[in-house]
Amino acid sequence: MTRQSPTAEGVESAAKRIEDWVTRTPLLPFEWRGRRLWAKAECLQQGGAFKLRGATNRLLQLDEEEKKRGVVAFSSGNHARGVAIAARRLGISATIVMPSDAPAVKREATAAEGAEIILYDRAREDRVAIAARISEETGAIVVPSFDDIDIIEGQGTAGVEIREQLAAEPPLVVVPCGGGGLSSGIALALPNSAIVPVEPAGWDDMARSLERGEIVPVGEGAPATKLDALQTPIVSPHTFGVLHARGARGLSVSDEEAFAAMRFAFDHLRLVVEPGGAAALAAVLAGTVADVPEGSVVILSGGNVDPGLYASVLNGAA
Incomplete structure (x- = not known):
């Protein structure tokens, strides 16, 4: 029977299913305004x-016939590489549709995992339509980056780890948000924690959707942003549904605030974090999150940053 929505039980099952395939990332303490907070280092x-x-x-839930057909995904980089790694390990061919302006470090890393890369123009072409066409022509299974129950439940395993590492649910979890797979998955894993999704300024469609109570796409003329991992034109009914049911309220940050968070992560945690991966930390440091109780968790969701940009950020030139 086809499941209609992601569940907390599905997240727990996913945690058991993938535990031997992923890294249990550390939860690192840091001090901010006299409070001890935690950083979940998914950048590692x-x-x-x-x-x-x-x-x-x-991919672990594909049957043998589906594995033979291969998979196709669309992503600016992080989902692309995740699918490519999982596919290589399971002996599945992978095609990834990536925007032509995706950071070179992400394109190269995805190709190095053995995936075929198809580039598209983010401003003029529809990545979903391209992936659908490839699927129709080749029979490959489409693996969305967030609009998929198994994907959401898999991302939520980060929340299971947080609960186990703290031996409790934290009062607040601040999460970078593109399509909302990570934030909604964590919301399912931690039903007693407040969840705050954070997006790039001008790409805050989840925040606006939650405010209006219905899905609202990113508007025409959205500004350029270095938080490329979070540039999602419209969120999923699955992710929106979970966060809306929880009463979540989204926030947004600027590129400059993300850069400041990247510097903070390097200086205080010795971690390399990409702009999108630093969005939640940026919201905390900038004071955009109204109340951050002792013991709150900030997700650092990725560390795949272009070396040139990272050097500029650390030097204060970006």
């Missing part, structure tokens, strides 16, 4: 981001 996950969790959970 295999592939450099949390995306391996959902990709592995999805």
Whole structure:
């Protein structure tokens, strides 16, 4: 029977399913305004981001006939690499549709895992339509980056780890948000924690959707942003549904605030974090999150940053 929505039970099952395939990332303490907070370092996950969790959970559930057909995914980089890694391990061919302006470090890392890369123009072409066409022509299984129950439940395993590492649910979890797979998955794993999804300024469609009570796409003329991992034109009914039911309220941050968070992560945690992966930390440091109680968790969701940009950020030139 086809499941209609992701569940807390599904997240727990995913945690058991993928535990031997992913890294249990550390929960690192840091001090902010006299409070002890925790950083969940998904930037240290295999592939450099949390995306391996959902990709592995999805691909492990393919049957043998589906594995022979291969998979196709669309992503600016982190989901691409996660799918590529999971596919290589399971002997499945993978095609990844990536925007032509995706950071070179992400394109190269995905190709190095053996995936075929198809580039598209983010401003003029529809990545979903391209993936659908490839699927129709080749029979490959489409593996969405967030609009998929198994993907969401796989991403939520980060929340299971947080609960186990703290031996409790934290009062608040602040999460970078593109399509909302990670934030909604964690919301399912931690039903007693407040969840705050954070997006790039001008790409805050989840925040606006939650405010209006219905899905609202990113508007025309959305500004350029270095938080490329979070550039999602419209969120999923699955992810929106979970977060809306929880009463979540989204926030947004600027590129400059993300850069400041990247510097903070390097200086205080000795971690390399990409702009999108630093969005939640940026919201906390900038004071955008109204109340951050002692023991709150900030997700650092990825560390796949272009070396040139990272050097500029650390030097204060970006």
